[in-house]
Every structure is written in C-alpha cells, then in structure tokens.
Amino acid sequence: xxxxxxxxxxxxxxxxxxxxxxxxxxxxxxxxxxxxxxxxxxxxxxxxxxxxxxxxxxxxxxxxxxxxxxxxxxxxxxxxxxxxxxxxxxxxxxxxxxxxxxxxxxxxxxxxxxxxxxxxxxxxxxxxxxxxxxxxxxxxxxxxxxxxxxxxxxxxxxxxxxxxxxxxxxxxxxxxxxxxxxxxxxxxxxxxxxxxxxxxxxxxxxxxxxxxxxxxxxxxxxxxxxxxxxxxxxxxxxxxxxxxxxxxxxxxxxxxxxxxxxxxxxxxxxxxxxxxxxxxxxx
Amino acid sequence: xxxxxxxxxxxxxxxxxxxxxxxxxxxxxxxxxxxxxxxxxxxxxxxxxxxxxxxxxxxxxxxxxxxxxxxxxxxxxxxxxxxxxxxxxxxxxxxxxxxxxxxxxxxxxxxxxxxxxxxxxxxxxxxxxxxxxxxxxxxxxxxxxxxxxxxxxxxxxxxxxxxxxxxxxxxxxxxxxxxxxxxxxxxxxxxxxxxxxxxxxxxxxxxxxxxxxxxxxxxxxxxxxxxxxxxxxxxxxxxxxxxxxxxxxxxxxxxxxxxxxxxxxxxxxxxxxxxxxxxxxxxxxxxxxxxxxxxxxxxxxxxxxxxxxxxxxxxxxxxxxxxxxxxxxxxxxxxxxxxxxxxxxxxxxxxxxxxxxxxxxxxxxxxxxxxxxxxxxxxxxxxxxxxxxxxxxxxxxxxxxxxxxxxxxxxxxxxxxxxxxxxxxxxxxxxxxxxxxxx
Numbered sequence: 166x167x168x169x170x171x172x173x174x175x176x177x178x179x180x181x182x183x184x185x186x187x188x189x190x191x192x193x194x195x196x197x198x199x200x201x202x203x204x205x206x207x208x209x210x211x212x213x214x215x216x217x218x219x220x221x222x223x224x225x226x227x228x229x230x231x232x233x234x235x236x237x238x239x240x241x242x243x244x245x246x247x248x249x250x251x252x253x254x255x256x257x258x259x260x261x262x263x264x265x266x267x268x269x270x271x272x273x274x275x276x277x278x279x280x281x282x283x284x285x286x287x288x289x290x291x292x293x294x295x296x297x298x299x300x301x302x303x304x305x306x307x308x309x310x311x312x313x314x315x316x317x318x319x320x321x322x323x324x325x326x327x328x329x330x331x332x333x334x335x336x337x338x339x340x341x342x343x344x345x346x347x348x349x350x351x352x353x354x355x356x357x358x359x360x361x362x363x364x365x366x367x368x369x370x371x372x373x374x375x376x377x378x379x380x381x382x383x384x385x386x387x388x389x390x391x392x393x394x395x396x397x398x399x400x401x402x403x404x405x406x407x408x409x410x411x412x413x414x415x416x417x418x419x420x421x422x423x424x425x426x427x428x429x430x431x432x433x434x435x436x437x438x439x440x441x442x443x444x445x446x447x448x
Numbered sequence: 449x450x451x452x453x454x455x456x457x458x459x460x461x462x463x464x465x466x467x468x469x470x471x472x473x474x475x476x477x478x479x480x481x482x483x484x485x486x487x488x489x490x491x492x493x494x495x496x497x498x499x500x501x502x503x504x505x506x507x508x509x510x511x512x513x514x515x516x517x518x519x520x521x522x523x524x525x526x527x528x529x530x531x532x533x534x535x536x537x538x539x540x541x542x543x544x545x546x547x548x549x550x551x552x553x554x555x556x557x558x559x560x561x562x563x564x565x566x567x568x569x570x571x572x573x574x575x576x577x578x579x580x581x582x583x584x585x586x587x588x589x590x591x592x593x594x595x596x597x598x599x600x601x602x603x604x605x606x607x608x609x610x611x612x613x614x615x616x617x618x619x620x621x622x623x624x625x626x627x628x629x630x631x632x633x634x635x636x637x638x639x640x641x642x643x644x645x646x647x648x649x650x651x652x653x654x655x656x657x658x659x660x661x662x663x664x665x666x667x668x669x670x671x672x673x674x675x676x677x678x679x680x681x682x683x684x685x686x687x688x689x690x691x692x693x694x695x696x697x698x699x700x701x702x703x704x705x706x707x708x709x710x711x712x713x714x715x716x717x718x719x720x721x722x723x724x725x726x727x728x729x730x731x732x733x734x735x736x737x738x739x740x741x742x743x744x745x746x747x748x749x750x751x752x753x754x755x756x757x758x759x760x761x762x763x764x765x766x767x768x769x770x771x772x773x774x775x776x777x778x779x780x781x782x783x784x785x786x787x788x789x790x791x792x793x794x795x796x797x798x799x800x801x802x803x804x805x806x807x808x809x810x811x812x813x814x815x816x817x818x819x820x821x822x823x824x825x826x827x828x829x830x831x832x833x834x835x836x837x838x839x840x841x842x843x844x845x846x847x848x849x850x851x852x853x854x855x856x857x858x859x860x861x862x863x864x865x866x867x868x869x870x871x872x873x874x875x876x877x878x879x880x881x882x883x884x885x886x887x
Contacts (some may be wrong), residue, residue: 220759251761259759265752268745269876276749277760282742288771292741293734307878314880323880346760 171233173198173382174219174350179228181214181406185224188214190219190406192228196399201376203414206403207426212386213260215403216352219384220257221246235348251280256343257352258384262335266328270319270338273327274310275303277345282306317371333364339370341442344375349383350376352396357389366391369396394418402426465523469516476511481503541875548819553857555725559718568634569717573789573812575829576724577753577782578850582821583731584778589807590816591744592771593751595652599637600661602632602776604666605797606783611679611793612672621685621788625781631774632780640772644765647754659803666795678794682787684716685723692716718787731778732818738774740877747771748816748877812862813867823870827862 172195179422181189189211195201204212209308217223219230221244230241232253239253249255265273277284285302286292292299314320317337320331327338336356343351353372373396389392393414400417402410404426410417413431417423484507487498555576559569581603589598606628613619613627643654668675676720684692690703694711703719705709738744747765749757754764787793809828813820832855862870 222755222758246758247761247763249761250759251763253762257759259756263753263756263759265749266757267752267874271878271879271880272748272876274744274759275878276745276762279742279746279749279762283746284743285744289738289741289743292743293737303878307880307883309879320880324876324882342760443579 168367170197172196173208173227173233174384175229175231175233176215176219177229177231178333179218179230180226181211181223182226188406189403192403192406192408194401194408195413196384198349199376200398201372201396202211202399202401203384203385203387203397204401204403205387205393209405210403212403213354215267216257216354216384216386218242218306219352220255221249232350247395248274250346250348253341254347254349255352256346256348256350258336258339258343258354258356260354260358262332262339264327264339264342265333267326269324270314270327270330271307271310271323273338273342274313274345275306277342278306278309309345311363313345316374317341333360336360336364336368340371340375348381350384352384352386354386355386355388357387360389365392368392372396465516465519468513468519471514472515473508478502480507483517496773513758516642521785541860544875551819551822552729561809566714566717569721571830571833573717573721573724574764575825576649576721576728577786577789578806578809578825578829580724580728580731580782580785581779581806582813582825583735584775584782584817585655585806585810586773586818586821587735587738587747587778587818587851588771589810591739591751592747592768594768594771595648596655596772597652597800597803597807598655598657598662599775599779600798600800600803601639601659601662602635602663603783603786603802604795605632605635605776606780607787607798608666608673609780610782610784610787611682621683621784625784628784629777629780632783633777636772636774637769637778639776640769644768645802655659656800656803658798659693663795663800666798673795678792678793678796680792682791682793683721684791685788687719724785724789727781731781735778736818743767743770745877770815808859812859812869814866814873816874817869817871820869820871827858828855831858 174196176195177193178363179189179192180187192211194213204215206212218225218228219241221241225242226263228242231254232239232241235253235403239249241249241253241255243252250257265276268276282299282302287296288297308376310358311320311323314323317334319330319334319341322334327335330338331346336359340351340353340356343353350410356372360368369392372383372385375381385393386398397414400410400412400414402417402420402423409422409426410420412420481504485499485501485504485631487500489496489498555572558564558572565573580633581599585596588594588599607629609628610619610621610624613624614621619627639655639658643651648652667676669675678689686692690701690706691697692703692715694704695702703709703715709715725790739748746757746762747770749760750764750767750771757764757767786797790797805828809821809824812828813822813824832852
C-alpha cells in the first residue's frame with residue numbers, strides 16, 4: 166500500500182564520510198506526504214547527519230536525495246542550503262534551539278517569511294518608498310504569524326524577546342517559525358528534548374495537527390519513545406549509520422535487531438575467551 | 449544590634465581595605481613612573497629627561513587615599529552597592545521621539561544661538577560627520593553583526609573620489625556625492641565577496657587589512673593621489689549654483705553678492721553645517737526605514753544566528769553584501785562631505801584610528817541605537833577638544849596634556865557602568881499589540 170502513492174522524499178544510497186569515519190553508510194528510505202516518519206537510534210547513530218545532508222548543511226559523499234513535489238522534482242544533494250529551504254521547501258528545527266534570541270517572538274515568525282516579503286518589497290526599493298503592495302504583504306505576514314502564535318499559545322508574549330521565553334515555548338516557537346516558511350517537508354530534530362510530560366503531550370497534538378491540516382510530510386528525530394510511538398506513522402532505526410529497521414511503530418518495537426541496538430547484545434558464546442573461562446571458574 | 453554587626457564587619461575588613469588601597473597605589477606607581485615621573489624635555493636641540501618624582505608621589509598617595517575612602521564607604525553602606533551604577537530613564541517610544549525632536553530642533557537652531565561661534569560650528573560639523581559615519585557603520589556592526597575595522601577605507605574612497613573628480617572633471621559636489629556613494633558601495637561589495645565566509649575576529653582582521661591597503665595605496669600612488677602631500681583646492685559645495693567665493697567665476701553670482709553680504713567665512717561654515725545636518729538626518733531616516741523592512745530584519749537575524757537564517761531560506765551572501773554595500777555607501781557620502789569641508793585631504797585623515805573611533809562610537813552608543821550613536825559621537829569628539837581647551841589654563845594645564853588619557857578613561861567608565869552601551873534598548877521592528885490597537 167505504501168508504494169501506491171509516490172513518496173515525498175526518496176533517499177537513495179546516502180553515504181556521508183568525515184575523513185575515515187563513515188557517519189552514514191548506504192542509507193535508503195522514503196518519507197511519505199501526510200505522514201510522520203520518525204528516525205530513531207542510539208546516540209551517534211547518524212540521525213542529525215541525515216538531517217544536515219537533507220537540508221544542505223553537509224554535502225553528501227554519495228547518494229541521491231530526491232524530493233517529489235507536485236510542481237517538480239528537486240535533487241537536494243545538488244542544492245545550496247538556503248535554496249533547499251527557499252525553493253524545495255524543506256524546513257527544519259535544531260537539536261539545540263536556534264531562535265533569534267534578541268528579536269521578538271513576532272519578528273522571529275516574520276523573518277521566516279523573508280523571501281515572500283523581499284519580493285513584495287521589490288527587493289527593498291519598493292519598501293523604501295512605501296508601496297501599498299508591500300504594506301499588504303506585511304499585514305499578511307503578521308496575520309499569518311498571529312495565527313501561529315494563537316496555535317502555540319504565545320499571543321500575549323508576541324512582543325517579548327524570543328530568548329526570554331521558557332524552554333518549552335521556545336521549542337514550539339521554533340516549530341512555528343519553520344512552518345511559516347510554508348514547507349512541504351518539516352524536519353524536527355529532537356523537538357521533545359527537555360520537555361515535561363504535559364508539554365510533550367501538547368507537542369504530539371501540534372505535530373498531528375501539522376500533518377493533518379497542512380498535509381505535509383514530517384521527519385522526526387526523537388529519543389522520547391512516547392512521542393515516537395504515539396504519533397509516527399513510520400519508524401526508521403539507525404545504528405552506526407546503517408538502517409537496521411524500517412517499519413510501523415508496532416513492528417519496530419518488536420524487532421530483535423532494534424532491541425539489540427538499544428539494550429546491547431544478549432549474552433552469547435562469542436564472549437572473549439578470558440571472560441568465559443573466568444565465569445566458568447566462578448561457577 | 450544591626451548597627452553593631454555593621455561596625456564589626458567594618459573592623460574585620462580593615463586590613464583588607466588597606467591591602468586593596470596599597471594594591472591600587474602599587475599599580476598607580478608602576479603606571480606613573482613613565483607617565484608622570486619622567487618627562488622628556490627639549491634642551492638646546494637635545495632631549496633630556498626631567499624627573500618629577502614629587503608629582504608622582506602625590507598621585508600615588510591620592511590614589512591610595514581615594515581607593516581607601518571609596519572602599520570604606522562601600523563597606524559602611526553596603527546597600528549602596530546594589531544600586532549598580534546609574535540608569536538612564538527607560539526610553540519608551542514617546543520619550544525617545546521627544547528627545548530626538550528636541551535634538552533636531554537644537555541642531556537646527558545651533559548656528560543662531562547666542563553662544564555659537566565659528567569654533568562651535570566647526571566642532572558641531574565634525575560631530576555630525578562622526579554621527580553620520582556612526583550611523584553608517586551601525587548598519588554593518590550594529591544590525592548585521594559584522595565587525596568591520598576598516599570602515600575608514602570607504603570614507604577615504606568617497607573623499608578621494610570627490611577630490612579627484614573636482615580636480616580632473618571639475619565636477620560639482622552635488623554631482624560627485626551620489627557617485628562617491630555608489631563607488632564606495634562597490635568597494636564594499638568588492639571587500640564583501642572574499643570575506644563572506646569569515647566571522648567575528650577573522651572578519652575584523654581582514655577588514656583591518658583592507659583599511660590599511662587603501663591607506664597605503666593613497667600614500668604611494670603619487671601621480672593620482674598626490675601621495676603624502678594630498679590633494680588641495682577642493683571646492684566647497686555651491687548654494688543653488690552660487691559659489692562661496694570672494695570673486696565670482698564667469699557666468700555666476702557669488703552667494704555674498706546675491707544676498708548683499710560682505711565676504712566672510714561664517715555663511716560658508718553655516719551652510720556646510722546644514723549640509724551635513726541634512727545628510728545625517730537623511731542617513732538616519734534611511735537606516736531606520738531599512739530596519740523595518742525585510743532586509744533589515746534579515747540583517748538582525750543574521751547577527752543572531754546565521755545557521756538558522758540559512759535554514760529559513762535567507763541567502764546569507766546577498767544579505768551580508770547588502771549590509772556591507774549600504775554601510776560603505778553612507779561612509780562614501782560622509783567622505784565626500786569631509787573633502788569639501790576641509791578643502792584639502794591627505795592619507796593622514798584616513799588612518800586606523802578613525803576606524804577605531806567610529807567603531808567606538810557605535811559600541812559605546814549601544815549597538816543598533818541611533819540616539820546612542822549621537823551621544824557617543826558628541827562625547828568622543830568633544831572630549832579631546834575640551835582637553836585641548838584646558839591646555840591653556842595654568843593649573844589644570846597639565847590635564848590638557850593627558851587629554852587622550854581622559855578619552856580612554858571615559859571609554860573605560862562607559863564600559864564599566866553601561867557595558868551594553870549608553871542606550872542598550874532595542875525597539876522591535878514590528879509590534880503586534882500596538883498594530884492591533886491602531887487597527
């Protein structure tokens with residue numbers, strides 16, 4: 166059934182090497198539109214590296230990153246970072262929140278609509294002379310920002326510096342800011358990190374709403390299994406840069422390879438000789 | 449009982465206080481030996497060294513006593529310390545507008561106020577040049593967060609462009625002004641390209657190098673720039689085509705003949721003052737407007753986090769280049785004006801110290817604050833002048849020699865009491881609640 170409709174993102178044979186270190190080794194997966202695809206794995210498995218390749222912060226050593234949009238195809242491995250966000254429509258958040266801390270909450274959301282506003286202001290010239298078209302575009306940008314502020318419950322704090330918000334609100338704001346770029350694919354790097362149980366419940370609601378109302382694809386890196394199992398439609402498990410599972414959340418949870426990667430290997434006969442002999446002596 | 453506790457605390461700290469005062473006196477001693485204790489004197493064409501250890505001893509003793517008293521007072525009234533220095537009254541939008549309006553009214557009226565003199569107008573003109581340079585550099589440093597130590601290069605480009613075009617093409621100031629701005633902006637883009645990948649300290653060093661390159665070119669390209677001798681005979685701007693000269697060139701009327709005035713330098717100086725005032729006010733309106741446009745917000749976003757900007761689809765290259773170009777353009781305008789005001793320019797006017805002063809104006813004023821730049825420019829330009837004034841007063845005359853020291857002390861004081869600049873308030877470029885109230 167998954168293959169019936171075309172995927173939104175198709176990653177083929179992605180490999181990323183840093184000198185001798187292979188961070189991602191021949192990874193292929195698909196992300197569907199209107200689905201939340203979670204990428205999980207132990208620390209250092211290469212999850213964030215996948216995001217950095219997708220969003221152009223790293224240039225993949227090998228591989229094809231193919232984004233299918235109704236209005237055309239994009240090969241992300243050939244594009245500059247800011248073009249991927251601007252033209253292909255991939256937005257992301259960061260593991261360590263990257264808001265414009267000194268600017269207000271509202272300004273953060275309006276900066277995200279930079280390219281549309283820049284065109285409306287005729288690349289600054291029209292804005293300088295105060296064209297009515299630019300005024301309208303600015304009003305529309307503020308209205309859109311306001312809509313997101315209502316959704317993430319920050320209307321009251323709209324004119325405060327983003328850096329003064331509590332941690333959970335900063336996470337929500339970063340997601341709203343990414344959504345203000347009108348993406349087709351939203352990449353979230355550990356959005357639930359540092360949130361309490363109530364906040365991560367709210368996050369689940371928000372992500373479901375984004376998927377269902379905006380019909381976009383969501384790629385999610387997450388360690389919080391209640392979030393992953395609660396909202397993902399599909400889970401991909403990485404370990405040492407390789408894909409070890411790719412299935413529904415239920416199937417992944419039961420997968421022995423995944424359990425092995427997370428909990429370590431069960432005792433086996435392949436223990437070093439010294440250890441086994443030591444154990445036998447004790448027994 | 450609390451009185452007793454305070455008394456005991458003061459007694460316990462006694463030795464500490466003495467130690468601290470002795471330390472301060474020791475530091476003063478080390479500094480004072482070369483600065484105060486030894487004085488170079490010219491005697492019969494040779495240099496001899498005069499010792500002034502008595503003055504030095506007084507300085508050291510004064511520092512010891514003052515430091516001791518200061519600490520004693522702090523120990524006796526510890527509550528005083530929580531005040532943490534002085535505060536400017538909070539500047540909301542309305543107060544800021546009133547202050548700005550008063551400042552503009554004062555600036556417009558200045559040449560006709562009773563205490564006004566040629567000296568005051570000339571000083572005010574210098575202040576305004578620095579205000580304009582400060583506002584220009586504020587775009588690069590304050591908004592876009594790109595540390596530029598070679599800003600004087602663009603100032604020099606504007607100045608030399610006007611001097612050369614007046615010399616070779618007989619171009620009027622009013623035609624040279626836009627050309628100077630555009631040429632300086634092109635230089636900004638030219639410098640911008642290679643340094644786009646650099647940030648912070650690295651960027652500062654490259655821009656410093658660029659400033660030096662321009663300085664060295666001006667100094668050594670003798671056939672064009674006149675080398676260290678500089679370029680003289682730069683014409684003053686005309687007032688609606690009427691020159692400020694004693695005798696009119698063929699086909700024109702002088703300003704003095706037209707208004708039936710006797711020839712004197714005052715009208716010309718007042719006119720120049722108004723020219724720079726208008727240029728500075730245009731610069732201010734322009735940069736304030738830019739800040740509220742998407743490009744201005746993108747600059748600020750770039751200052752806050754470049755990686756996040758890229759993730760939002762903002763092109764960091766063009767955004768940085770536009771900041772460099774606009775900052776450079778404003779510097780070029782100021783340079784054109786400087787050339788026409790001075791009548792004469794030489795590489796000496798475009799040394800690193802100028803870049804440093806303009807940067808100090810931006811940083812001390814409070815990054816991104818327009819009014820702060822004005823305050824800092826007034827302080828930094830007039831302070832050395834005040835020192836110069838006192839040089840002729842017999843008793844305080846010694847202080848006049850130390851006017852650069854005074855200058856440094858003022859900078860240290862500002863940084864101690866107002867580490868984020870004189871005015872550290874940032875006005876948001878958009879205000880949701882205010883907009884909605886207005887609607």
